[in-house]
Amino acid sequence: MKPNTDADVIIIGSGLVGLSLAAALLQGGLRVILLDSSDTPQAQPVALNDPTVDQRVYAISRASENIFRALPHQQHTRVWDAMQAQRVSPYQDMHVWENRAAIHFSCTDIHEENLGHIIEQQVMLAVLQQAVQTDGVQRVCSAQLHSFSVQKNCVQVALHDGRTFTAAVLVGADGAQSQVREQAGIRWDSQDYGHHALVATVRTELPHTKTAWQRFLPTGPLAFLPLHEAHTSSIVWSTEPAQAKKLLRLPEPEFQQALEQAFAQKLGRIESVQGRALFPLIRRHAREYVQPRLALVGDALRTIHPLAGQGVNLGLLDATTLAEVLIDAQQQQHDLGHYQVLRRYERWRKGHNLLMLAAMDSFKTLFSNDFMPLRWVRSLGLNWADKNALLKQQLMLQAMGINGDLPRLARWSGVS
Ligand SMILES: Cc1cc2nc3c(=O)[nH]c(=O)nc-3n(C[C@H](O)[C@H](O)[C@H](O)COP(=O)(O)OP(=O)(O)OC[C@H]3O[C@@H](n4cnc5c(N)ncnc54)[C@H](O)[C@@H]3O)c2cc1C
Numbered sequence: 184m185k186p187n188t189d190a191d192v193i194i195i196g197s198g199l200v201g202l203s204l205a206a207a208l209l210q211g212g213l214r215v216i217l218l219d220s221s222d223t224p225q226a227q228p229v230a231l232n233d234p235t236v237d238q239r240v241y242a243i244s245r246a247s248e249n250i251f252r253a254l255p256h257q258q259h260t261r262v263w264d265a266m267q268a269q270r271v272s273p274y275q276d277m278h279v280w281e282n283r284a285a286i287h288f289s290c291t292d293i294h295e296e297n298l299g300h301i302i303e304q305q306v307m308l309a310v311l312q313q314a315v316q317t318d319g320v321q322r323v324c325s326a327q328l329h330s331f332s333v334q335k336n337c338v339q340v341a342l343h344d345g346r347t348f349t350a351a352v353l354v355g356a357d358g359a360q361s362q363v364r365e366q367a368g369i370r371w372d373s374q375d376y377g378h379h380a381l382v383a384t385v386r387t388e389l390p391h392t393k394t395a396w397q398r399f400l401p402t403g404p405l406a407f408l409p410l411h412e413a414h415t416s417s418i419v420w421s422t423e424p425a426q427a428k429k430l431l432r433l434p435e436p437e438f439q440q441a442l443e444q445a446f447a448q449k450l451g452r453i454e455s456v457q458g459r460a461l462f463p464l465i466r467r468h469a470r471e472y473v474q475p476r477l478a479l480v481g482d483a484l485r486t487i488h489p490l491a492g493q494g495v496n497l498g499l500l501d502a503t504t505l506a507e508v509l510i511d512a513q514q515q516q517h518d519l520g521h522y523q524v525l526r527r528y529e530r531w532r533k534g535h536n537l538l539m540l541a542a543m544d545s546f547k548t549l550f551s552n553d554f555m556p557l558r559w560v561r562s563l564g565l566n567w568a569d570k571n572a573l574l575k576q577q578l579m580l581q582a583m584g585i586n587g588d589l590p591r592l593a594r595w596s597g598v599s
Contacts, residue, residue, distance in 0.1 A: 200481030201356030211510030242492030246584030361483035388451030
């Protein structure tokens with residue numbers, strides 16, 4: 184018999200992945216409790232002409248766009264419409280280069296309007312938070328996880344303030360330092376990438392032409408991601424920790440000069456820089472994705488080098504795959520927290536995650552190695568690939584995330 188619980192699913196963590204999971208479960212008719220330690224109930228929506236740009240911006244793939252197109256926002260709108268009504272920045276081209284070799288991707292080569300979008304975290308959070316403001320989701324802020332206990336028919340979660348909640352399943356969407364993962368005793372493999380990522384918003388002399396730029400330097404990749412304003416880009420500069428810390432502390436004119444030099448002035452002079460911040464980059468991958476009554480998603484499950492901008496995109500695939508598995512189980516009147524139900528999610532996602540982690544490792548090793556023969560092979564390879572139209576089409580489709588065994592929401596075509 185189904186136990187009388189407070190909800191079907193409790194999610195710890197209402198970042199982009201936890202919120203998307205809640206919205207997907209809600210759409211499938213499941214009851215959700217969403218707990219987060221943060222005390223900010225609602226991110227401020229962003230006006231199109233607002234000059235401030237969120238420090239955290241993400242390259243969002245076509246698969247993620249499909250997910251946002253499929254999720255309801257308010258009665259007659261979708262999450263994607265609401266994000267577009269604030270601001271999203273499509274990019275149509277991507278230019279990747281190192282000293283003597285380059286490869287250029289264009290959306291026209293695959294008959295698409297763009298290759299993806301650059302979106303501020305604040306825009307996505309504000310819209311997703313609105314999307315889960317309904318009776319089916321109980322969202323609790325300032326809710327710090329204390330402990331949880333798995334029982335025969337349910338899982339009970341206790342907060343530091345003494346409140347308790349029960350559900351059939353507990354999901355850890357609580358980021359890289361996941362307490363859910365720690366308390367479940369799930370071990371993970373980790374490896375320091377030996378890079379820190381410096382992020383900032385910059386204004387350039389020349390327009391970005393809706394192109395995402397990436398230069399591979401011997402110390403790591405430097406990306407310029409085009410924002411809504413033609414002269415404004417968000418940068419992600421991955422480099423050795425000592426250099427990253429030095430760059431963070433440089434006075435602005437010297438930082439501008441260093442950036443111009445590293446970017447070979449592709450967009451002319453750097454006219455201003457806002458909001459520099461550093462992120463140490465560590466590869467993590469949980470050895471188990473699920474246990475009875477428990478599952479992990481997003482950064483709680485895996486963290487990956489941002490050189491191909493995949494972390495959120497993979498997290499959204501985790502969330503929508505898990506939602507599909509749970510909704511199917513609910514329709515078949517199975518126990519949502521049963522290990523066999525949750526194992527379907529693990530089997531579905533693990534291969535893809537391993538592939539992406541391995542691909543990022545190879546890219547990083549190949550491009551940060553200054554060994555002469557490798558540099559030579561790399562240049563030849565890039566120039567050769569640039570002339571191979573078929574290969575480029577495949578690479579673009581791969582980066583858009585629309586290949587492979589996707590959950591229903593990521594394949595969504597606009598027909599309900
Ligand atoms: C420099 C950089 C650039 C990146 N660029 C891209 C990109 O272009 N594209 C892309 O797809 N990805 C990118 N990523 C990856 C992306 O940032 C992460 O994958 C993504 O933010 C993970 O989201 P999440 O919801 O899983 O975790 P988080 O955003 O970390 O959310 C976790 C939530 O859990 C809450 N929480 C934590 N602990 C507890 C607790 N004990 N109790 C209750 N609540 C708790 C937190 O308050 C938070 O709200 C980048 C990462 C970096 C570092």
